[in-house]
Amino acid sequence: MADVDYEKAYIREKQLRKQAEQLLEDRSRELYLSNKQLQEVNDALHDQQRVMVQTEKMASLGVLAAGVAHEINNPLGYIYSNFSSLVEGLQDIQRFLNQADQLIVGGQSVEQIQEAWREGLMLFDIAYLLSDYQNLAIETIEGLERVKQIVADLKSFTRQDDGTRTAVDINDCLRAAINILNNQTKYHAQLSVDYGELPEISGYFGKLNQVFVNLIANANQAVEENGQIEIVSRVNNGFIEVVIRDDGHGIDEEHMKYLFTPFFTTKPVGQGTGLGLSISHNAVQEHGGDIRVESTLGVGTTFTVRIPLDKA
Numbered sequence: 001m002a003d004v005d006y007e008k009a010y011i012r013e014k015q016l017r018k019q020a021e022q023l024l025e026d027r028s029r030e031l032y033l034s035n036k037q038l039q040e041v042n043d044a045l046h047d048q049q050r051v052m053v054q055t056e057k058m059a060s061l062g063v064l065a066a067g068v069a070h071e072i073n074n075p076l077g078y079i080y081s082n083f084s085s086l087v088e089g090l091q092d093i094q095r096f097l098n099q100a101d102q103l104i105v106g107g108q109s110v111e112q113i114q115e116a117w118r119e120g121l122m123l124f125d126i127a128y129l130l131s132d133y134q135n136l137a138i139e140t141i142e143g144l145e146r147v148k149q150i151v152a153d154l155k156s157f158t159r160q161d162d163g164t165r166t167a168v169d170i171n172d173c174l175r176a177a178i179n180i181l182n183n184q185t186k187y188h189a190q191l192s193v194d195y196g197e198l199p200e201i202s203g204y205f206g207k208l209n210q211v212f213v214n215l216i217a218n219a220n221q222a223v224e225e226n227g228q229i230e231i232v233s234r235v236n237n238g239f240i241e242v243v244i245r246d247d248g249h250g251i252d253e254e255h256m257k258y259l260f261t262p263f264f265t266t267k268p269v270g271q272g273t274g275l276g277l278s279i280s281h282n283a284v285q286e287h288g289g290d291i292r293v294e295s296t297l298g299v300g301t302t303f304t305v306r307i308p309l310d311k312a
């Protein structure tokens, strides 16, 4: 009797255990599957974020491109006109030399050749041409340098940091950002920049460049015609600080906590995507730093980017 009971109990327990194991296995599988799903969603989100950051970059590049085209067009215009003058002048010099050559080949006397030479110098205004050439050449080289600089700045803006840190001079980074925005700011705001002496840090040039482009673009959008934008770089308390101060419309107290949230914007549709500050925040955080804001409505706004100095 007791044996039968034991056997029943044994079988029952075995069944229960099997059920429990089955249940556990089912749950583990479910858990595994939902974990896998989560992982996939997470990866997709990361991909999306990467695309969004790149898209924002391209969108701001689109806005910049129009201005940059104008910036390049200006030096190109005078390089072109200088070159046309150079070619015209060169033709005159060639005519003058041909004339002189013919006199020599024609066996004229030295006096005649001298006379014709002096006349030719006057006629073709050779002295003026030569002195003009020097000015034209200097101006042309300056124009070419300017174009070269614009292209370099554009390159630095679109530069995809390849995941390795390099030595970054924050002042260079700031300078490139200011140059790239020059066309937007120069007719709208008064920019003053005070570059402090900074040590290099190890970081991502492209990302920091984008931070400064975003902050300066915001300041420029916040100020009235002829508004003031003051930019200062300095070392303070173990940090490199870049201060961007504007005397624009300021930020509403209740907007302060949303500033760095993706897609928060007070700008009209089509003007702002609301990604500038959130992207900048992430980029600065990647350098172990932070961005601080102070603002008074109707008075102005100060953004301070702080990046810790390398602990050498």
Ligand SMILES: Nc1ncnc2c1ncn2[C@@H]1O[C@H](COP(=O)(O)OP(=O)(O)OP(=O)(O)O)[C@@H](O)[C@H]1O
Pocket: 214, 218, 219, 222, 246, 248, 249, 250, 251, 259, 264, 265, 266, 267, 271, 272, 273, 274, 275, 276, 277, 278, 301
């Ligand atoms: N210097 C500033 N002065 C006043 N308001 C500012 C300033 N900088 C940012 N803001 C406010 O913060 C909001 C978010 O800025 P953010 O740069 O993230 O987006 P956005 O400028 O609106 O759009 P995007 O930068 O994507 O073109 C702005 O819409 C604006 O209301």
Ligand SMILES: [Mg+2]
Pocket: 214, 217, 218, 272, 276, 277
């Ligand atoms: Mg912005």
